[in-house]
Amino acid sequence: MSxxxxxxxxxxxxxxxxxxxxxxxxxxFLSGTxxxxxxxxxxQTQLEGxxxxxxxxxxxxxxxIWAQRLMSAEVKVEARHxxxxxxxxxxxxxxxxxxxxxxxRRTLLIRALGGALAGLGxxxxxxxxxxxxxxxxxxxxxxxRPGARLAVAGGQPLRPDDLPIGSLLTVYPEGxxxxxxxxxxxxxIEPELLRxxxxxxxxxxxxxxxxxxxxxxxxCPVGLYxxxxxxxxxxxxxxxxxxxxxxxxxSGPAARRLPQLPIRREGDTFVAVGDFPTPVGPSFxxxxxx
Amino acid sequence: xxxxxxxxxPGRGRPPSxxxxxxxxxxxxxxxxxxxxxxxGIWLDRRTGIAGVxxxxxxxVFPDHWSFLLGEIALFAFLILVATxxxxxxxxxxxxxxVPYEGSYEPLVGHEVSAAFDSVMALSFEVRAGLLMRQIxxxxxxxxxGVIVLHLARVFFTGAxxxxxxxxxxxxxxxLTLALAEGFTGxxxxxxxxxxxxxxxxxxxxxxxxxxxxxxxxxxxxxEFPTDALISRFFVLHVMLLPGAFFGAIAVHLAFVVxxxxxxxxxGQARETNVxxxxxxxxxxxxxxxxxxxxxAVMALLGxxxxxxxxxxxxxxxxxxxxSPAQPDWYVGWLDxxxxxxxxxxxxILGVTIPSAFIPGVVLPGILFTIVAVWxxxxxxxxxxxxxxxxxxxxxEHPGRTATGVTILTIFGILTxxxxxxVIAFYFAAEIEALTNTFRLLTLVVPPxxxxxxxxxxxxxxxxxxxxxxxxxxxxxxxxxxxLRRTAAGGFEDVEP
Numbered sequence: 001m002s003x004x005x006x007x008x009x010x011x012x013x014x015x016x017x018x019x020x021x022x023x024x025x026x027x028x029f030l031s032g033t034x035x036x037x038x039x040x041x042x043x044q045t046q047l048e049g050x051x052x053x054x055x056x057x058x059x060x061x062x063x064x065i066w067a068q069r070l071m072s073a074e075v076k077v078e079a080r081h082x083x084x085x086x087x088x089x090x091x092x093x094x095x096x097x098x099x100x101x102x103x104x105r106r107t108l109l110i111r112a113l114g115g116a117l118a119g120l121g122x123x124x125x126x127x128x129x130x131x132x133x134x135x136x137x138x139x140x141x142x143x144x145r146p147g148a149r150l151a152v153a154g155g156q157p158l159r160p161d162d163l164p165i166g167s168l169l170t171v172y173p174e175g176x177x178x179x180x181x182x183x184x185x186x187x188x189i190e191p192e193l194l195r196x197x198x199x200x201x202x203x204x205x206x207x208x209x210x211x212x213x214x215x216x217x218x219x220c221p222v223g224l225y226x227x228x229x230x231x232x233x234x235x236x237x238x239x240x241x242x243x244x245x246x247x248x249x250x251s252g253p254a255a256r257r258l259p260q261l262p263i264r265r266e267g268d269t270f271v272a273v274g275d276f277p278t279p280v281g282p283s284f285x286x287x288x289x290x
Numbered sequence: 291x292x293x294x295x296x297x298x299x300p301g302r303g304r305p306p307s308x309x310x311x312x313x314x315x316x317x318x319x320x321x322x323x324x325x326x327x328x329x330x331g332i333w334l335d336r337r338t339g340i341a342g343v344x345x346x347x348x349x350x351v352f353p354d355h356w357s358f359l360l361g362e363i364a365l366f367a368f369l370i371l372v373a374t375x376x377x378x379x380x381x382x383x384x385x386x387x388x389v390p391y392e393g394s395y396e397p398l399v400g401h402e403v404s405a406a407f408d409s410v411m412a413l414s415f416e417v418r419a420g421l422l423m424r425q426i427x428x429x430x431x432x433x434x435x436g437v438i439v440l441h442l443a444r445v446f447f448t449g450a451x452x453x454x455x456x457x458x459x460x461x462x463x464x465x466l467t468l469a470l471a472e473g474f475t476g477x478x479x480x481x482x483x484x485x486x487x488x489x490x491x492x493x494x495x496x497x498x499x500x501x502x503x504x505x506x507x508x509x510x511x512x513x514e515f516p517t518d519a520l521i522s523r524f525f526v527l528h529v530m531l532l533p534g535a536f537f538g539a540i541a542v543h544l545a546f547v548v549x550x551x552x553x554x555x556x557x558g559q560a561r562e563t564n565v566x567x568x569x570x571x572x573x574x575x576x577x578x579x580x581x582x583x584x585x586x587a588v589m590a591l592l593g594x595x596x597x598x599x600x601x602x603x604x605x606x607x608x609x610x611x612x613x614s615p616a617q618p619d620w621y622v623g624w625l626d627x628x629x630x631x632x633x634x635x636x637x638x639i640l641g642v643t644i645p646s647a648f649i650p651g652v653v654l655p656g657i658l659f660t661i662v663a664v665w666x667x668x669x670x671x672x673x674x675x676x677x678x679x680x681x682x683x684x685x686x687e688h689p690g691r692t693a694t695g696v697t698i699l700t701i702f703g704i705l706t707x708x709x710x711x712x713v714i715a716f717y718f719a720a721e722i723e724a725l726t727n728t729f730r731l732l733t734l735v736v737p738p739x740x741x742x743x744x745x746x747x748x749x750x751x752x753x754x755x756x757x758x759x760x761x762x763x764x765x766x767x768x769x770x771x772x773x774l775r776r777t778a779a780g781g782f783e784d785v786e787p
Binding site: 039042043045046047048049050052053054055056057059060061062063064066067068071072073074075076077078079080082083084128129131132133134135138139153170180181183213216217218219220221223224233235236237238239240249251252253254255256281282283284285286287288289 | 349350351418419421422425454487490491493494495497498499500501503504505507508509510511512513514515516549550551558559562563564565566567568569572573576577579580581582583584585586587588590591593594595609610611612613614615616626629630631632633634635636638641642643644645646647650651678680711712722723726
């Protein structure tokens, strides 16, 4: 496709393409101007999007038509040359890198340099270890202490009548909801339905049972409760825990119970007997060592 | 223009050859006095020597095929992300400090939210055109990773990663992981309820690594989740370290393309020893520029008309709350799916607990990503093929490779669907427990089936190519067959391997 010839003749196909490019650039000009006016008038997200689309799209369409219809479509061929592989040159390179620098004669120094770099690496590790505290007791503990009264976040201590049978609330130690890992679900079940064993049964007075709210799989809050079959469900990965049998995992990927917070009645309130017996939230390799 | 070459200009009688035309551009013996433009060119050239490089550079030939544009679109998406992201940075506050929300979104007024969430709300409701920029940024991020994956698939299935391009495949893999890291850190920055959940799952996966998990999680997140450090750390990663690394890796990636010259499909004049296509200037530059604007136009349309990540509807992050359904961005869906359907397996061996999130959340992605990263070397080990390849394969020519790729894509696909099992359960009124078990079964059964079927189909197709009447004949070069091509006249001619 050549441009206009000396006689001024332009082939019709080219003329059509030119008109298309002109129209496309015109769209860009008009929509860009309209966008500015719209913006000055206060803006509107959807209209801004449409105008910006037209503005950019006009430019894109115009340039592509220009390139496809009005520029040389000549297919060109360029030669390739094999890449590398000349063994003599590699040997020469090796000489330059080692012999000329005298590395082959200074093996002792090379080894010492390696040792020095290891020392430098040790020094550089210091800022890395500043990035976070050493994982210590924090993973095993929450802010629950013996005698802490159960309360909703920022609220009064919970009274037994606050919770009808079959319902549940998220509770924290009274006056201290600063530790998110202390989030606990207090659920009220008809006492005869509960099938807890040993100490766990004693730690759930009158059908009030408290479990950690953090899923033992990936730590999401176990935020759903299906009262029909007494199951807590984690919305992240659909682990299900049977409330009646001590929050044992019954479906989904979680493999460990939700830790049960031992509680007892004290007058008209509930208090924690102590912290959770096992770490709450996601598992880690030495969690049994707590 | 330039007083480099003093060769005589070509004779007028015949059309000049390409070489002569190139030389002619450098002749000056009968040149008229330089124009303004030429003077500028001379000024620049005498300070940079750019003319010689630019002249050969602009003439560089690039093969034409739509599938070669995928990588370009990824690059353009990155540029759009940098542009919109820079805009967002001017308003975003990377702080977890609590402030009362006092903006124009009534339902949240008076609530305590993080300064980060507050600033994203301001970007969405108060900053003019802020919501448009935010939504373009998020949509482009989704398309960005998608196009990278398509580009990777194109390179994989056509065998474009073989010698001499193995290292550039690895660079491309680094770009993919950087893009994923960009996506994940960006997803966490608005500090809404959903993004906090994503960060929490990442924390749990890090924590699950035997022996070093608690340390890794503590160092990355600055302590036990949730931490105030998360927002500011992810911000620095998202706007500085990761994009910086990405720019560097792109430079290497493109330098390799220039150095190796682009691969091409068989057919026409294409040989292993040449590159057939259009020259860089003007047609490829114009096409690419046009493509950039078209990409940007589509992003503007998505960002303008299709709501995405409405953080005001999710609400601010609160450690004890969670939304349902909880869905990550699409490219994380397969990881979430793996976490969802992995069986409840948490053995304790010699006092060492292997957490249930470890295998699906760390080991499985580790294995899959390692396979992808070193695939060129794995394949070369199997094929014992150390030759240079510049002609691309048809997908059926290497059944083993194609079947492996299809299998990996199938695994990603099933796991991604499994990552939406709560949504599927909701819309199809299915039992979540049954769905989880179904996906467990599918993950075990479908990938091997996909491998077998793909392998079989490719073999059949390849065998058919060996038959003499096959019009597009050409058994895989180097496998002992003869490659033929039909000529315009209807006959056949040999194709050099």
